[in-house]
Amino acid sequence: MSGAAQGYAAGTAAARGANAKFETxxxxxxxxxxxxxxxxxxxxxxxxxxxVHHSLSGAAILARTRGNVGALAxxxxxxxxxxxxxxxxxxxxxxxxxxxxxxxLNWVIGALALALFVFGLRAGAAVFVG
Amino acid sequence: MNMLRVSVWRGxxxxxxxxxxxxxxxxxxxxxxxTYIQRNIDPTLSYRxxxxxxxxxxxxxxxxxxxxxxxxxxxxxxxxxNAIQIAPLANLPVVKDLVTDMCEFFDKWARxxxxxxxxxxxxxxxxxxxxxxxxxxxxxAGIECIGCGVCYASCDxxxxxxxxxxxxxxNRAWTLVNDVRDTAQRERLAxxxxxxxxxxxxxxxxxxxxxxxxxxxTASIAGLKRAVALAAWRGEL
Amino acid sequence: xxxxxxARNHPAWWAFLVHRLSGLALSLFLPFHxxxxxxxxxxxxxxxxxxxxxxxxxxxFAEAGLVLLLAAHLAxxxxxxALEFLPWRGWQKSLLAWAAGxxxxxxxxxxxxx
Numbered sequence: 494m495s496g497a498a499q500g501y502a503a504g505t506a507a508a509r510g511a512n513a514k515f516e517t518x519x520x521x522x523x524x525x526x527x528x529x530x531x532x533x534x535x536x537x538x539x540x541x542x543x544x545v546h547h548s549l550s551g552a553a554i555l556a557r558t559r560g561n562v563g564a565l566a567x568x569x570x571x572x573x574x575x576x577x578x579x580x581x582x583x584x585x586x587x588x589x590x591x592x593x594x595x596x597x598l599n600w601v602i603g604a605l606a607l608a609l610f611v612f613g614l615r616a617g618a619a620v621f622v623g
Numbered sequence: 624m625n626m627l628r629v630s631v632w633r634g635x636x637x638x639x640x641x642x643x644x645x646x647x648x649x650x651x652x653x654x655x656x657x658t659y660i661q662r663n664i665d666p667t668l669s670y671r672x673x674x675x676x677x678x679x680x681x682x683x684x685x686x687x688x689x690x691x692x693x694x695x696x697x698x699x700x701x702x703x704x705n706a707i708q709i710a711p712l713a714n715l716p717v718v719k720d721l722v723t724d725m726c727e728f729f730d731k732w733a734r735x736x737x738x739x740x741x742x743x744x745x746x747x748x749x750x751x752x753x754x755x756x757x758x759x760x761x762x763x764a765g766i767e768c769i770g771c772g773v774c775y776a777s778c779d780x781x782x783x784x785x786x787x788x789x790x791x792x793x794n795r796a797w798t799l800v801n802d803v804r805d806t807a808q809r810e811r812l813a814x815x816x817x818x819x820x821x822x823x824x825x826x827x828x829x830x831x832x833x834x835x836x837x838x839x840x841t842a843s844i845a846g847l848k849r850a851v852a853l854a855a856w857r858g859e860l
Numbered sequence: 861x862x863x864x865x866x867a868r869n870h871p872a873w874w875a876f877l878v879h880r881l882s883g884l885a886l887s888l889f890l891p892f893h894x895x896x897x898x899x900x901x902x903x904x905x906x907x908x909x910x911x912x913x914x915x916x917x918x919x920x921f922a923e924a925g926l927v928l929l930l931a932a933h934l935a936x937x938x939x940x941x942a943l944e945f946l947p948w949r950g951w952q953k954s955l956l957a958w959a960a961g962x963x964x965x966x967x968x969x970x971x972x973x974x
Binding site: 685 | 864866867945
């Protein structure tokens, strides 16, 4: 991981090659998760607007979501896509605006991805399993 | 006589702006203004130019904060309250006054493998490339680049990421990726991938906005992103 | 020499800034969002308490802002996917207008149902 995080000019040819592959797969993951999220966010926005429009209470929302296996599967996919997409985006921001380019950034980003996934699943369990 | 107030960067990186008054003329270009100052007011002013007719790109400078070819910029178009500010191109080390060190710009060109790698010899027949083939059309969209540095100076990713190869180098690499005669495709794709390469482009589109040849490096870089992703997917990166 | 706002004052650059800042804001909101939803683990009453809290005008206003940010980030993201994956055409420059319009429309839809 540390080799892949080294700067282009500073690293060896092997490190640059690892960096090239690493960044390419991050780019692919970012765009793939973006495509998944495009769908998920549209559904999420629609349900938010529906729930607010009908002034649904907590009980009313949970009555519709709890035990709903299809919805649970959907939101699990949603959480997974977020756990991939958000950290990669934040990584670019940290590199460019904070000048944070060391290997530690990748570890922190990885930890963030894991945290988002775990807490997202917990929230999903709360709403869809109960 | 209508006098133009001109603020010009003098000195190196730790220099300062100095003010001059230049008579306004009809159809005056910013290069005319710089030339006037050097010939009539201060002969110590250093600047670059060559063709002065919009072909070579040597006169590129920052005018009122925007990178432009000074020979092709009419004072009337950019003057605000009868004043203009002239500085060297951004993102490059300042040698003196309006002159920048272009070495890094061209070094990155080489690092992006912006050099044609031939496979044929003089004994082989001419390569036949249809001018309307998709690859040739893609390459033609970017080959008019004359390496003036305006896109490089306009790119914020270049400012934020010192290793970033930059729009011109990547655009050139893309034209060569689309050159069916080239034999260094694998090395080139490896050279342009990574956080110093195409993946650092965030589609600000400043390059395409400022390019005096109306090239859009962002489009070329998007092509590189796709080509590199495909290569990685196939295990060829 | 460094560029200042004069070099950046064009639509595509503002689109980038909106996209990055909205992404940052949403990332900061997410942990709170997951925590709030996780409160449902402690029963409906807990979730109801939270939902009542969100009825406050300031919170509703913030919520509308969040929806606008989400819509803006989505629209901007779709624009980026078009720019990166579709062959380059002139109309792509006006994608920005479409994206901005779509984001605003969604934000308004949410605001209207408040």
